[in-house]
Amino acid sequence: MNENAILLKLALDNLPSHIQGEYSFDPKPDGEPYTDAEVTLAVHGQCYSFSAEIKRIHRKESLSALLGLARSDTLLVCNRLTAHLADFCTKNAINFIDEAGNARVSFNGLNLWVEGKNLTENHLAIPQPAKPGLGFMKLLFALLAQEDVLHLPFRTIAEMANISLGMVSKGFKYLEAEKLVSLGRTRRILDKEALYQIWIEHYRTVLRPKLGGLKLVAPNDWRDIPLTSMDCWGGEVAADELTRYLQPYELQLFTFEPLQKKLALLKAKPDASGRLWLVPAFWGKALDININAKALLAVAELLASRDSRNKEVAELINEQYLQLKTLPEPRV
Template sequence: MSDDQTFHTLQAELIATALSALKKNTGVTAQAAALEETNNSSHRIDAAITLQTAGQSFDYQVKCKSVVDRKSTLAHIKAQLEAIASPGLLISSYLSAEMAEHCRSIALEFIDTVGNAYLSRPGLHVFVKGQTGSNAQFNTRAERGSNNPTAMRMIFTLLCQPEAVTASYREIAAQAGIALGTVGTNFLDLSKRGFLIYAGQKSARRLLEPSQLRSEWVINYPIILRPKLKARQFRAPDPDWWKALKPDGVDMAWGGEVAAQKLINDLKPATQTLYLAKEQMAAGVHDLVKQHRLRPDPEGPIQILEKFWQFAPLATSETPPGIAPPLLVYADLLASRDPRNAEVAKMIKEKYLNHAQN
């Protein structure tokens, strides 16, 4: 399956289901629903359809958006459709009564897959809201979206490597350490939730609202992804053991307080969080135990986890090598729930994350 075949297939399903519901509820039929890959005023048009009723025909240029639960998303779609010469139509999986009312208030015509609709043209007046039937296939795909470890690995890669958003699916899968077949599903979910412009050409992809996506990732990390990293805890007789640690070709990176100390130099690490490549975990832990006399302790301050990213963060004078990406360091500090880490986390966010370009 090509990079965008999955997306186009789901578009076709979404349009067909919505048009079927429209016909069932109102009698309005569709003559055609042709998927297109055209751009008008820099905005991609997903389809061209012709609605028919009472002997009249009404042409529309379509934007598809499976999940719409924010008025800001509707405003964004409205602006895109206003940029084209032809009348525009939003096709969505489901719009709540509140979202339907808002569409009418801003004159945004729409139909959804459960029969809700707002159509307002001379000779065509339809307004249906409050239909609550669900389309299980779209809802299931959405639930499999960002709330799973695989999606979180990919989102992390896109947030830390902004240029990766326009890379091939194969390159993204390699950098995120995920299966190739999951990339398209994850892109589709980001697009549904308003975090991605997901056009037909990979060069047109662009993340939207990256700061909000970062915040979501940080909240979800200790709940969804971190428990899957097979953490092992230890204690060392020398609390400063970490200062003498030399990677010597091992694929590892400091997170948490040690990384914060190296990035900000304003924290004495009481805990040490180390990310070690999965394929090197057994040998790496064995060497650490031997060299630094670590001993297993479920309450110990040393935590060794599987390194879940495959890309190499760019080392600069501000981000030395051997450090996890600042986004992960920030998430580690907040996940510790240690009040002394809160201020340092804030400093890392202000220095490394607030001005990140995506």
């Protein structure tokens, strides 16, 4: 029994005893919302049929793909929702039942409102997803940096993301299962906002510690640092280039040059507390670091600093370039 089947079975089994549920899975799901299964609820002899979306929900952004598509005959089947998320569903007319048997459904005379139920220990719990790995984060960055990457052959994607071919396949399977991308006849991103949220949220704890590189003594003016053609500023310098609203202090420079060669070119001394962080670029050379990719690098590093001034600038960059509804809090 796969994860979706477990989640759906739990939700139906935990409904009040006067409600019986039956379901059938779509043999050829196309990745569109509300195409995972057909669910029938029988209440006092009356049957009500729904097209179901089966999905784990952890924040409002996880619901964004359903907004505007929910109807009275659609049903979200999900993990146990917080009161805040349950209220958000009600406000946006999203019918749901969760794995604990809580429900808010209004359809054709059927009005269910069940709340306050928790999963009992004798029910099979669905394992929560682990935090994303380094390879997955690099794949996400490539998808967000350059829109046409999604449509390229997997081998080319692997080169552009600087990951293995197997990681591309594994990453896409997860994204498809989470309804974040569709790999049908036409590949497409279904929830770009959620991809941004995942990447920014986990940058500080997953990707940043693995960047490596060297800390160096920085010159008085960062503009005096000699650059080669594929060097790319991140963090505060990228933020200043995008907004002219920040005087950079901590400097993060991504490069494809061998570090020792770059060190000689910069004529800078290594210093563990230095302000210049020279970082090997984590993406492939063929990936285009356009203005949106630079904005993403800037925002993630600014938020990772946990500095209130940097957070203010990150909000400004988001407003001008990324245009996410909200910026996530980076994981600690």
